[in-house]
Amino acid sequence: xxxxxxxxxxxxxxxxxxxxxxxxxxxxxxxxxxxxxxxxxxxxxxxxxxxxxxxxxxxxxxxxxxxxxxxxxxxxxxxxxxxxxxxxxxxxxxxxxxxxxxxxxxxxxxxxxxxxxxxxxxxxxxxxxxxxxxxxxxxxxxxxxxxxxxxxxxxxxxxxxxxxxxxxxxxxxxxxxxxxxxxxxxxxxxxxxxxxxxxxxxxxxxxxxxxxxxxxxxxxxxxxxxxxxxxxxxxxxxxxxxxxxxxxxxxxxxxxxxxxxxxxxxxxxx
Amino acid sequence: xxxxxxxxxxxxxxxxxxxxxxxxxxxxxxxxxxxxxxxxxxxxxxxxxxxxxxxxxxxxxxxxxxxxxxxxxxxxxxxxxxxxxxxxxxxxxxxxxxxxxxxxxxxxxxxxxxxxxxxxxxxxxxxxxxxxxxxxxxxxxxxxxxxxxxxxxxxxxxxxxxxxxxxxxxxxxxxxxxxxxxxxxxxxxxxxxxxxxxxxxxxxxxxxxxxxxxxxxxxxxxxxxxxxxxxxxxxxxxxxxxxxxxxxxxxxxxxxxxxxxxxxxxxxxxxxxxxxxxxxxxxxxxxxxxxxxxxxxxxxxxxxxxxxxxxxx
Numbered sequence: 004x005x006x007x008x009x010x011x012x013x014x015x016x017x018x019x020x021x022x023x024x025x026x027x028x029x030x031x032x033x034x035x036x037x038x039x040x041x042x043x044x045x046x047x048x049x050x051x052x053x054x055x056x057x058x059x060x061x062x063x064x065x066x067x068x069x070x071x072x073x074x075x076x077x078x079x080x081x082x083x084x085x086x087x088x089x090x091x092x093x094x095x096x097x098x099x100x101x102x103x104x105x106x107x108x109x110x111x112x113x114x115x116x117x118x119x120x121x122x123x124x125x126x127x128x129x130x131x132x133x134x135x136x137x138x139x140x141x142x143x144x145x146x147x148x149x150x151x152x153x154x155x156x157x158x159x160x161x162x163x164x165x166x167x168x169x170x171x172x173x174x175x176x177x178x179x180x181x182x183x184x185x186x187x188x189x190x191x192x193x194x195x196x197x198x199x200x201x202x203x204x205x206x207x208x209x210x211x212x213x214x215x216x217x218x219x220x221x222x223x224x225x226x227x228x229x230x231x232x233x234x235x236x237x238x239x240x241x242x243x244x245x246x247x248x249x250x251x252x253x254x255x256x257x258x259x260x261x262x263x264x265x266x267x268x269x270x271x272x273x
Numbered sequence: 274x275x276x277x278x279x280x281x282x283x284x285x286x287x288x289x290x291x292x293x294x295x296x297x298x299x300x301x302x303x304x305x306x307x308x309x310x311x312x313x314x315x316x317x318x319x320x321x322x323x324x325x326x327x328x329x330x331x332x333x334x335x336x337x338x339x340x341x342x343x344x345x346x347x348x349x350x351x352x353x354x355x356x357x358x359x360x361x362x363x364x365x366x367x368x369x370x371x372x373x374x375x376x377x378x379x380x381x382x383x384x385x386x387x388x389x390x391x392x393x394x395x396x397x398x399x400x401x402x403x404x405x406x407x408x409x410x411x412x413x414x415x416x417x418x419x420x421x422x423x424x425x426x427x428x429x430x431x432x433x434x435x436x437x438x439x440x441x442x443x444x445x446x447x448x449x450x451x452x453x454x455x456x457x458x459x460x461x462x463x464x465x466x467x468x469x470x471x472x473x474x475x476x477x478x479x480x481x482x483x484x485x486x487x488x489x490x491x492x493x494x495x496x497x498x499x500x501x502x503x504x505x506x507x508x509x510x511x512x513x514x515x516x517x518x519x520x521x522x523x524x525x526x527x528x529x530x531x532x533x534x535x536x537x538x539x540x541x542x543x544x545x546x547x548x549x550x551x552x553x554x555x556x557x558x559x560x561x562x563x564x565x566x567x568x569x570x571x572x573x574x575x576x577x578x579x580x581x582x583x584x585x586x
Binding site for chain 1: 324325326327328341342345346349350352353354356358359360361362363364365373376377379405418421422425454535
């Protein structure tokens with residue numbers, strides 16, 4: 004057939020990811036509920052725990068006059084909480100997307116195959132960066148006083164964005180396994196609620212009951228929060244917790260990415 | 274003519290359920306081919322497989338000259354698919370949907386906008402182009418859906434039940450659009466459960482039932498498969514009626530209505546024979562009507578049989 008030779012299949016990954024990202028940002032603009040929730044929740048948390056419960060927690064932990072500033076302790080954990088709670092909206096969005104015919108259409112088109120999901124991930128990274136900036140802003144307003152060099156800030160940003168990318172891929176993989184958007188929002192709860200609460204976000208490990216303390220000690224958020232505290236407060240960094248934090252981010256990202264891609268391609272001619 | 278789609282021995286099952294049981298299809302370039310069958314016959318599964326959405330269990334499939342297993346990307350670059358369920362993005366306007374497709378085909382900013390506006394105009398959506406697709410009526414959504422499929426100028430288009438659920442007016446406008454496509458050289462494979470639709474549009478029809486092709490041919494060839502084709506002769510005088518009964522002994526008489534039903538496949542040859550016999554006997558026939566079986570008759574005739582029948586073209 005003469006026309007066969009004229010069929011060119013040049014896949015352009017960057018262009019396709021860009022197109023999908025624009026689509027997701029437009030969705031966020033047209034249907035802002037999910038993104039606004041993701042932006043508002045962490046701000047409420049920092050105000051609630053920083054202003055309302057802060058003094059009591061601080062007193063209970065032996066702080067206050069002794070120089071233990073609870074807001075300094077709290078902010079890094081709340082930053083992780085923003086990332087964690089922000090994973091719900093891409094999980095739900097991906098699940099909703101899969102039930103729509105448009106994704107079937109994308110799958111029959113000669114486009115860069117990971118672009119559809121990558122667009123969701125990048126969209127969420129952008130929303131999360133805004134959310135992190137809001138949390139830092141409000142934290143500073145109510146007394147957070149970081150003591151970090153430019154290098155520390157950059158490392159902290161790399162760590163936060165790395166975790167966002169990793170957790171978002173993981174949440175998207177979970178969202179793809181769900182049949183309904185409600186199911187998707189439930190299936191990410193362990194990430195969005197359990198990990199941030201059962202960690203050293205609000206209180207140090209030493210103040211926890213032993214069972215929960217054991218869980219908190221070995222789960223990924225704790226070394227990441229530790230590293231972030233050291234970076235932002237300028238205290239010397241324990242190198243093992245730094246490597247552990249980076250390793251967790253990488254592991255979560257790799258597992259999440261491959262799991263999500265294999266779910267997306269399941270049963271099709273990839 | 275070379276084949277746009279060539280399928281041999283296509284099989285697919287979901288768990289225990291066999292959905293496609295060894296299907297052979299050959300669709301010539303620039304023609305409309307219809308897969309006709311009731312719900313659950315396997316039509317949608319066939320389209321999903323041919324459009325790379327679902328992997329087959331067995332079978333050789335070539336689409337646009339490319340082996341589907343070896344080079345799915347080349348197949349994807351040549352096809353366009355409009356599925357049974359609308360594949361438009363409800364949170365975007367009609368125009369944005371078309372520009373999204375154009376961007377995915379890397380048409381460039383200027384050309385993307387030009388192509389989107391051209392298609393909006395062509396599909397009578399120019400005014401609705403600024404509205405969110407979720408606010409569109411069923412017929413508008415289908416038109417936008419088809420327009421999105423056409424953005425990349427595919428050479429082969431799969432239409433899975435393109436008019437299911439549409440009102441008669443929207444259905445006819447969809448038919449017109451499909452005919453225009455083929456006039457432009459595109460190959461169309463369409464599935465339908467409407468016999469009239471296959472009859473109206475398709476050059477060739479394959480009847481699918483329980484995952485097997487039970488008949489294949491042109492609409493005319495299929496109609497000849499079905500029993501029940503006859504010529505109806507009505508008379509005014511009882512004498513002529515009685516005489517005709519003697520001349521045409523195979524006819525089924527209706528004495529009260531003075532009507533004879535003569536078995537006849539409706540072909541010109543058979544009709545000429547009959548007219549010659551009427552002339553020879555100098556019969557005064559008041560009215561003659563030809564009843565060819567429609568595809569409904571065909572469908573019931575062929576799907577009732579377990580054995581598959583192939584009409585040689």
